[in-house]
Amino acid sequence: MIRKFAVPCTSLALFLLVWIISAQWVADAQILPKPQALLQPFWQELQSGDLAYHLGQTLIRVAWAFLLAMSIGFAIGFAMGRSPGLNRWLDPWLVVFLNLPALVLIVLCYLWIGLTEAAAIAAVTLNKIPNVAITIREGARALSSDADALAKVYNLNVWTQLRHIHLPQMAPFIAAAARGGIAVIWKIVLVVELLGRSNGVGFQIHLFFQLFDVGMVLVYAFSFIAVMLFVEWVVVQPWERSTRRWRQA
Amino acid sequence: MRVDIKAKRYGMSEPNDESQAESQADGWVLDAINFSLNAGESLAITGPSGVGKSTLLRIVVGLDTEFEGSVERPERTGMVFQEPNLLPWRKVLANLTLVHPSVSVAEAQAMLAKVGLADKAHDWPQQLSLGQQRRLSLARAFLGQPQCLVMDEPFVSLDEATHADMIHLTQQLMSDSGAAVLLVTHDAQEADALTQRRCELRGAPARLYDLV
Numbered sequence: 001m002i003r004k005f006a007v008p009c010t011s012l013a014l015f016l017l018v019w020i021i022s023a024q025w026v027a028d029a030q031i032l033p034k035p036q037a038l039l040q041p042f043w044q045e046l047q048s049g050d051l052a053y054h055l056g057q058t059l060i061r062v063a064w065a066f067l068l069a070m071s072i073g074f075a076i077g078f079a080m081g082r083s084p085g086l087n088r089w090l091d092p093w094l095v096v097f098l099n100l101p102a103l104v105l106i107v108l109c110y111l112w113i114g115l116t117e118a119a120a121i122a123a124v125t126l127n128k129i130p131n132v133a134i135t136i137r138e139g140a141r142a143l144s145s146d147a148d149a150l151a152k153v154y155n156l157n158v159w160t161q162l163r164h165i166h167l168p169q170m171a172p173f174i175a176a177a178a179r180g181g182i183a184v185i186w187k188i189v190l191v192v193e194l195l196g197r198s199n200g201v202g203f204q205i206h207l208f209f210q211l212f213d214v215g216m217v218l219v220y221a222f223s224f225i226a227v228m229l230f231v232e233w234v235v236v237q238p239w240e241r242s243t244r245r246w247r248q249a
Numbered sequence: 250m251r252v253d254i255k256a257k258r259y260g261m262s263e264p265n266d267e268s269q270a271e272s273q274a275d276g277w278v279l280d281a282i283n284f285s286l287n288a289g290e291s292l293a294i295t296g297p298s299g300v301g302k303s304t305l306l307r308i309v310v311g312l313d314t315e316f317e318g319s320v321e322r323p324e325r326t327g328m329v330f331q332e333p334n335l336l337p338w339r340k341v342l343a344n345l346t347l348v349h350p351s352v353s354v355a356e357a358q359a360m361l362a363k364v365g366l367a368d369k370a371h372d373w374p375q376q377l378s379l380g381q382q383r384r385l386s387l388a389r390a391f392l393g394q395p396q397c398l399v400m401d402e403p404f405v406s407l408d409e410a411t412h413a414d415m416i417h418l419t420q421q422l423m424s425d426s427g428a429a430v431l432l433v434t435h436d437a438q439e440a441d442a443l444t445q446r447r448c449e450l451r452g453a454p455a456r457l458y459d460l461v
Contacts, residue, residue: 146334153310153328154348164347168338246338246373 033215042219050204051223058200058224061117061189065124066181072125073132073177078166080133081140097130102188106195115196124188131184132177139173140166171243179236186228250326250397250429253283254318255454256304279305279316280454286429288396293432293440294457296450302433305450306401309431323396327389327428329403333382335374341385342370349393357392364388364418380411384418391422398423400432404439416442 016035023034045051080087080094106123113119143166151161167174193202201224208216256279278301286292296302307313309320310328335344345357361367364384366377374382383404390398404415416439423430423443434440440447447460 146330146332147336149312149330150334150336150348152312153326156348160347160350164339165336168336246375 029215030212031214033218038215038219038222041215042223045216045219051220054199054201054204054220055223055227057197058186058189058193058202059227061121061124061192061200062182062186064121065128065185065189066178068121068125069128069132069181069185070174070178073129073181074136074174076129077133077136078140078170081137081143087137094130094133097126098134102127102191106188106192110196117197120189120192120197123192124185127188128181128185132181135173135177135180136170139170142173143169168243168246171240175236175240175243179232182228182231182236186224190224250309250323250431251285251319251321252309254305254308254316254320255280255282256301256308256313256316277454279308279450280456282318282450282455282457284448284457286397286431288429289427291423291430291432291444291446293434293444293447294450295434295437295440295447295460296455298435300450301455302450303401306399306431306433310399323429325393325395326397326399327391327393327395329386329390329398329400331401331403331405333374333379333386335382335385335389337373337375339374340370341366341372341374341377344374344385345389345392348389352393360388360392361385363422380407380415383407383415387415387419387422391426391428395426395428397429398426398431400430400434402434403432404436412439419443 019032019035023029023032026032029037042051076090080090105126109119109123109126113122147165147169151165156165189200190202190205193200194206197203201220204220205217208214208220255277282305284292294302294305304313308316309322310326311320311322336347339347342354342357342361345360346352346354349357358367358370361370364387366381366384366388369377369381369385374385377385386403390400400419403419404412407415420443430444432440432444437447448457449460450457
C-alpha cells in the first residue's frame with residue numbers, strides 16, 4: 001500500500017522541485033511564480049466563492065458532454081461493430097469527424113445554435129463522439145461469438161444480452177473510451193468557455209490571460225486538474241478494477 | 250422435435266475430399282435430413298469431420314438460418330456446446346441463473362450438487378478444471394426442465410477416467426430429465442452409451458443413414 005502511493009507522491013514531489021528551481025532561475029513572478037506563491041490567490045478565490053462557482057459550471061458542462069458523448073458514441077460504435085453494412089455507411093463520416101478540428105466544430109455550433117449552453121455542450125459532445133465510437137467499435141468487433149451463440153440458444157432478451165453478455169466483455173473498451181473522454185472533454189470545454197461563455201474555468205483563464213496574471217491562470221488550471229484526478233482515482237479506476245475482478249481469478 | 254431440411258451453406262469446417270468440395274460448389278451440403286424425436290427418445294449422429302454435423306446442429310438450435318425445410322423445436326431447448334462456453338465474468342451459480350431466469354437459486358444449487366459442484370457455486374469458472382467446467386456446462390443444459398437437449402461433441406479433450414465419469418453423469422441426468430436428446434459425436438461407443446439410436450451422416454451432399 002505504501003509503495004502504491006510512494007511512487008506517485010515522489011513523482012509529484014520531483015515535479016514541484018523542478019518547478020521551484022525553474023521559478024528561481026526565471027526570477028520573475030509574473031512569468032512563473034513559485035508554487036507557494038499560489039496559495040494566497042488560491043485561498044482568496046476559494047473564500048470569495050469564485051473558484052467553486054466557476055469549477056462547478058465547468059464540471060456541469062463536462063458531465064453533460066461526457067454523458068452524451070459516451071451514450072451516443074457507444075450506440076454508434078456498438079452498431080457499427082456489430083453490423084458490417086452499417087459500418088460501411090458510417091465509416092467515412094467517422095473519419096471526417098475524427099479529422100475535423102475541434103475549433104471548427106465549436107465555431108460552427110456557436111454560429112448555428114447561438115452563444116448558448118446547448119451550443120457549448122453540443123460542440124464538446126460532437127468533438128468527442130467519434131473517439132468514443134471508434135474505441136467501442138473495436139470492442140464490439142471483438143465480442144465472443146460463442147457467448148452470442150449461448151444467448152441465442154437460450155433466447156436471452158436484448159437487454160439481458162447487452163447487460164450480462166456484451167457489456168462485461170466491452171468493459172476495458174468502455175473504460176478506455178471514458179478515460180480518454182474525460183481527458184479530452186475537459187480540455188475542449190475550456191476552449192468552448194473561452195470562446196463563448198461568461199463563466200467556467202475557461203472563461204476565468206481567458207480573463208486572467210488578458211490581465212497577464214499567470215498565478216491565477218495556474219490556480220484555476222491546477223484546481224481543475226485536481227478535480228479531474230479525483231474523478232480518475234475515485235470513480236474511473238475503482239470501476240475499472242471492479243470490472244476486471246474476474247480476469248484476476 | 251421434428252427436423253426436415255436441406256442446407257446449402259457449408260459449416261465451419263473445410264471439405265474433406267473432392268466429392269464434398271464438388272457438393273459445396275453445387276451448393277447443397279445437407280440433403281433430405283429428416284428425423285423426429287419425442288420426449289425420452291435419444292439419437293446420436295456420427296460422421297467424418299467436415300461432413301456437416303455442426304451445420305446440422307446449428308440449424309437445429311436456430312443458430313443457422315440458411316436452409317430449406319422446417320425445424321420444429323420445443324420452447325425449452327438446452328445445448329451442451331463442444332467447449333464448455335461458460336461466461337468467465339459470472340460466477341458458477343450466476344452462469345446457471347442467467348440463462349434460466351425462471352429457475353430459483355435453490356434449484357440451481359440443487360443441480361450443482363447433482364453434478365458434484367455444490368461447493369463451487371461462488372467460484373469463477375476459470376478456477377474450475379476442464380472436467381468441472383464440462384460438468385457445469387451439463388448442469389446449465391439440464392437445468393430448467395428442458396424438453397429437448399442438443400449436445401455437440403460434449404466430452405472432447407477429456408482424459409479416459411473423466412470421460413467415463415461424464416458419460417455416467419450424463420446418463421443419470423438424461424434419465425432424470427426425460428428430454429429428447431440429440432447428440433453429435435465422433436465416438437461410436439459414446440453414442441451407444443448415451444443414446445437409443447445412432448445414425449451416420451455421410452456422402453456429398455450428406456444424408457442420414459440409420460445404423461442402430
